[in-house]
Amino acid sequence: MTATTVELAEHTLELLPARAVWWAEQATLLVADLHLGKAGLFRRAGLAIPEGDTADTLRRLSILIEQFTPERLVLLGDILHAAPGADGGLMRQLAAWRSRHAATPMLAIRGNHDRGIEPLAELFDWHLEGMPSAGLALRHHPPRDPGTATGPWLAGHWHPAVRLRGGGDSLRLPAFVEWPGQGLILPAFGSMTGAHTITARPGQRRYATSGERIIGLD
Amino acid sequence: MSIEPHNALEAWFADRGWTPAEFQRDAWSAHGRGESGLIHSATGSGKSLAAWGGPLLEGLNEARNGSERRAPGPRVLWITPLRALAGDTVRSLTEAAAGIGLDWRVEKRTGDTSGSARQRQRRKPPEALVTTPESLSLLLSYADADTWFRSLGTVIVDEWHELLGSKRGVQLELCLARLRRLAPTLRTWGLSATLGNLDEALHCLLGTDASGGQLIRGAAPRPLRIEALLPDTDRRFPWAGHLGTHLMRQVVDHLDAPGSCLLFTNTRAQAELWFESLLRERSDWLEGLGLHHGSIDRSLRERIEQGLSAGQFRCVVATSSLDLGVDFSPVDRVIQIGSPKGVARLAQRAGRCGHQPGGHSGVLCVPTHALELVEVAAARRAWKAGEIEARPPLRLSLDVLAQHLVTLAAGGGFDPTATLAEVRTTHAFAALDDTAWEWTLAFITHGGPVLEAYPDFRRVVRGEDGRYRISDRRQASRHRMSIGTITSDAAIAVRYHGGGYIGTIEESFIARLRPGDVFLFGGRSLELVRVRDLTAWVRRAGRRRQAVPRWQGGRLPLSGTLASRVLELLAEAEHGHYAEPELQALQPLLEMQQRESxxxxxxxxxxxxxxxxxxxxxxxxxxxxxxxxxxxxxxxxxxxxxxxxxxxxxxxxxxxxxxxxxxxxxxxxxxxxxxxxxTDLLDDLLASMNASELARRQFRDIARIAGLIFQGYPGRGKSARQLQASSGLIFDTISRYDPDNRLLEQARREVLEQALEVNRLREALARIEAASxxxxxxxxxxxxxxxxxxxxxxxxxxxxxxxxxxxxxxxxxxxxxxxx
Missing domain, CATH: 3.30.780 (Translation Initiation Factor Eif1)
Structure with missing residues (x-):
């Protein structure tokens, strides 16, 4: 199967069906919106949501790290769903996972959900919005108007998805959204994340992922 | 019982030129004997006074004997399914009490009641409280519920048929079981329209504990005229269609006659289109036309209801939102657009006209396509034969049980053994087995067996004494906010961009629109500006309408009662008997069907x-x-x-x-x-349907009722955003990490029973097996x-x-x- 790639500022980025981006020349793996600890937060608020999302998200990320052995992992914001303060279990889980991949440098952009991250200061190399990297800006929030000349950038935050219809059938799939030459938004990587349906618009390209392959739509 | 109170009540009736009907006297004396029961009769026949008279007589007796010194708390609870009905009910109950010289306070307690009024009611309870099932549930969630309800003598459930068959009905069954436990001599009375399963309705109302219970039949139904608007002979009737606006001309002529009219449609979309078409046809009627459906803002609906009472409207286009017994004076004519779908519903709609004694109720049916003419004739046949649909009550809705248990936990806590016995006295949970009960207890305490290992979940806790109590005040207040959620669909508000609330609309409809799209809503052309924070912001559109919202629930299936009458009429036609005018109009078409197939x-x-x-x-x-x-x-x-x-x-x-x-x-x-x-029906059906997708949709209500969806904390705005998740995401998460969760099973069962009517499907296959x-x-x-x-x-x-x-x-x- 041929890889689906997009070109951004003369860099080639491969879109992975596992909802991640592989930037081969920089040996960098990128994901966005993990929202770790979400089910736990819901439970503390009295909503009976079973655990499993955090472990599943980290497990899938481990698989990617082992598959690509990146020199650097970039997390494009919203690593946590909420301040981990009361969730000791989450901190232990995360620390154990980090030590398993101790050899891989991990860079994190701070997202709007990443509050009270002091306990995580040691685990990731935290940066603010727009951190430059080989000519690309690493962001959590996409620019206000992604279609205009703002690029080149990579971002998350939107949790994009697309709805495919045909013959009375309909499916909703996570998606990448590209503004050619300007920027790329990654789908949410977390296992318990909602999604926002993106409709077709001029100047933008959507790539759905079925988990097994990438489907270019526009 | 002394004679005097009866005299006072009779005198009050006489003052108004009435005589108590026999069924009213029956109900009064049954109440006096300490019995419970269900009174069924047509709208406007005096059911309310039949139920209210008993408590009034008792109050009068006690007042005259000076025997009355009770504990604080209301003595009569009047449950109404719609808060819009509460105001009128308070007025008419007060009037009757005052009329017989009984100094009783009758007050309402609904979601609209102000905080200060609630406080006053707690300190100084009125003798009678008019409330909704949700507000009753809320009252049970306060710590002093058991003392407050101890002196309750009678609970009256108005429009019981509207609650039966819904989760609100199940919620009320549980609340009634609780009330009976708190006030062991409580009498329960229900008021209902005629139903095919009145015995079952009585049983649900009283629970399995009650012995007997009176089924009191009210006044014999008034004669009901069911007619169809027959097409002009020279015009071909459409074979298919769904709006019926081709008959607009004839309907307009009908409306031109003096007097008021209610025009019922089956769907809100149809109501919008008819309203718009009528306006276009007769712009001079602008002031005299109204639109009433469930998505329109309540204050606007109330204005229309008042306008109807005052005779300000020539015609109000309405959906089932006006099916309930809103007590406005009857209109002169009722028109039904499209298939009547069921006999009960048609009769109830027809009951909206001609309430005066001896007056006719009548309805003119406007078929939207040819074969609906047969349905009209079938409805008339069924009505004459006294056939009316049943409303099967729901059973084992664990989401409602979970909600109710948290309510009890918030209100002073509950003992599991006694509560299980109490819950099993309801019709809905009579067959609740121990494992389902244990699961539900586990669900509200640690989130279910799977979550047991995670101490971070706290909602209800089991104390040293074995009682279950809510974990903290914040949980209690969050739960109270969620109690009223059984009714609501996933609705979002529609507001003007500059402010101004128009109504609510299903999210699924708005989700298909893009900013700039124009749709018809509340009789107005609106342009979608944007959707944010569960609100669709709109502005008035200059352009003509495009989309018409398609609301769910409008597509009721044809009832079995009506369907078998349709087949009977077709069998007559096969033998050349065309007794009904509607069939005569269809004769050429039916003969063609016979010839070709x-x-x-x-x-x-x-x-x-x-x-x-x-x-x-x-x-x-x-x-x-x-x-x-x-x-x-x-x-x-x-x-x-x-x-x-x-x-x-x-x-x-x-x-x-x-x-x-x-x-x-x-x-x-x-x-x-x-x-x-x-054979293999269920297996094949589940394999063939996208069953999990359907269950995922069904899970919406379940998740909300069972408390899996965050409803917000009082006074905490957007900081709670990180707790927002769609029911679909929750369904996926639970399916993946807790596949044995019983709420998933319930979603699948509800899909089969409600979305697919699997029982009817099974019957149909059995009939087919025996048919040629x-x-x-x-x-x-x-x-x-x-x-x-x-x-x-x-x-x-x-x-x-x-x-x-x-x-x-x-x-x-x-x-x-x-x-x-």
């Missing part, structure tokens, strides 16, 4: 096969209602697909269904019988086939893999792109 009659299943440019069509007419047909069609397509892989296009209506495929030879009788066999098959190869579409062919909502069924479905859709997208 056959008429469906009891004991015969008609199957038609025909070939067109579109492919090969198979039409089958079981007359089991559209929901069961949807299941049947999918089942048949799936079983056909097992024989040789194919893709089918499916269309259904209340009479039958169509399968369309590129290759679909007419099946012989043996094959047909095998395809329509009743009449298979016809037709040269063209028959009158029965045509409306199915014209049905625009088609489903597709395919046995292809998910990945292939994606590929196929992508393929179609690419082809579409290539064309443009």
């Amino acid at each position: 056959a008429l469906p009659v009891p004991g015969r299943l008609v199957v038609e096969h025909t070939t067109s440019r579109e492919g090969e069509h198979l039409f089958i007419y079981p007359f089991a209602g559209r929901l069961a047909h949807e299941g049947l069609a999918t089942l048949l397509a799936w079983r056909l697909g097992q024989l040789s892989p194919a893709t089918f296009s499916i269309a259904v209506n209340d009479y039958g269904f169509e399968l369309l495929s590129s290759t679909l030879a007419a099946p012989d009788e043996a094959t047909l019988r095998r395809l329509l066999r009743p 098959l009449s298979v016809h190869e037709t040269a063209r579409l028959t009158p029965l086939a045509f409306p199915l062919w014209a049905e625009r909502l088609r489903n597709r069924l395919s046995t292809q893999r998910w990945e292939d479905r994606v590929a196929r859709m992508v393929d179609q997208l690419e082809r579409a792109a290539g064309r443009s």
Whole structure:
């Protein structure tokens, strides 16, 4: 199967069906919106949501790290769903996972959900919005108007998805959204994340992922 | 009982020129004897006074004997299904109490009651409290509930038929069981319209503990005139259609006569279109036209209801939102657009006109296509024979039980053994087994067996004494906010961009629109500006309307009662008996159906096969209602697909269904019988439907009721955003990490029972098994086939893999792109 790639500022980025981006020349793996600890937060608020999302998200990320052995992992914001303060279990889980991949440098952009991250200061190399990297800006929030000349950038935050219809059938799939030459938004990587349906618009390209392959739509 | 109070009540009746009816006296004396019961009769026949008289007489007795010194708390609770009814109820109950010289305070307690009024009610409870099931549940969630309700003597449930068969009804059953425990001598009285299962309705109301209970039949129903608007002889009646606006001219003529009129439609979309068309036809009526449906802001609806009472309207276009007993003075005429769907509903709508004694109730039915004429005649037949639909009550709704248990935990806590016994006295949970009970307890304490290992979940805790109590005040207040949620659909507010609330609309409709799209709502053309924070911001649109919201719930299936009468009429037609005017008008059409194929009659299943440019069509007419047909069609397509892989296009209506495929030879009788066999029904059905997708949708209500969806904390705005998740995401998460969660099973069961009417489907298959098959190869579409062919909502069924479905859709997208 041929890889689906997009070109951004003369860099080639491969879109992975596992909802991640592989930037081969920089040996960098990128994901966005993990929202770790979400089910736990819901439970503390009295909503009976079973655990499993955090472990599943980290497990899938481990698989990617082992598959690509990146020199650097970039997390494009919203690593946590909420301040981990009361969730000791989450901190232990995360620390154990980090030590398993101790050899891989991990860079994190701070997202709007990443509050009270002091306990995580040691685990990731935290940066603010727009951190430059080989000519690309690493962001959590996409620019206000992604279609205009703002690029080149990579971002998350939107949790994009697309709805495919045909013959009375309909499916909703996570998606990448590209503004050619300007920027790329990654789908949410977390296992318990909602999604926002993106409709077709001029100047933008959507790539759905079925988990097994990438489907270019526009 | 002394004679005097009776005299006072009789005198009050006499003052108003009335005499108590026998059923009213019966109800009063039964109440006096300490009995409970259910009073059923038509709207406006004095049911309320039949129920209210008992407590009044008792109050008067006690007042005269000076025997009355009670603990604080109301003595009568009046439950109404709609808060809009509460105000009128308070007024009429107060009037009767004052009229017989009883100094009682009657107050309402609903979601609209102010905080200060609530405080006053707690300190100084009124003698009678008018409230809704949700507000009653809320009252039970306060710590002093057991002392407050101890002196309760009577609870009266108004419009019980409206609650029966819904989760609100289940919620009320549980609350009533609680009240009976708190006040052991409590009498329970229900008021209901006539139903096919009155005994069951009584049983649900009183619970399994109560012995007997009176079923009191009210005044005999007034004669009811059911007529159809027959098409002009020179005009061809459409074979298919869904709006009926082709009869606009005749309807307008009908409305031109003096007097007021209610025009009922089956769907809100239809109501919007009729309202708009009437305005276009007669702009001079602008002031005298009203629109009333459930999505329109309540204050606007109330204004229309008051206007109706005051006779300010010539015509109000309404949906089932006006089916309830809102007590406005009767109108002069009632019109029903489209199929009546059920006898009970048509009779209730017709009851809106001519309340004066001896007056006729009547309804003019406007068929939207030819065959609906038969339904009108069938409704008349069924009504005359006294046949009316049943409303099957729900059972074992664990989401409602979970909510109720948290309510009890918040209100002083509960003892599990006593509460299980109490819960089992309800009809809904009489068959609750120990494991389901344990699961529900586990669900509210640690989130279910799977979550036991996670101490971070706290909602209800079990104390040292074995009682279950809410974990903290914040949980209690959050739970109270969620109690009122059983009714609401996933609705979002519609507001003008500059402010101003218009109403609520289903999220699924708005989700299909983009900013700039224009839609018709509340009789106005609106342009969507944006959707944010569960609000659709709109502005008035200059352009003409485009989309009309399609609300769910408008597509009720034809009732079984009506369907069997339709078949009976068709059987008469087959023998050349055209007794009813509607059938006479249809004679040429029915004869054509008979000539080209056959008429469906009891004991015969008609199957038609025909070939067109579109492919090969198979039409089958079981007359089991559209929901069961949807299941049947999918089942048949799936079983056909097992024989040789194919893709089918499916269309259904209340009479039958169509399968369309590129290759679909007419099946012989043996094959047909095998395809329509009743065995393996559930397995095949679940395999054929996208069952998990349906269950995921059904989970919406369950998640909300069971407290899996965050409803917000009082006074905490957006900081709670990180707790927002869609019910779909919650469904996926639970399916993945807690697949044995009983709420998932309940969602699947609800899909089968409600969305697919699996019981009716099963009955239909049993009937088909016993019926003769009449298979016809037709040269063209028959009158029965045509409306199915014209049905625009088609489903597709395919046995292809998910990945292939994606590929196929992508393929179609690419082809579409290539064309443009």
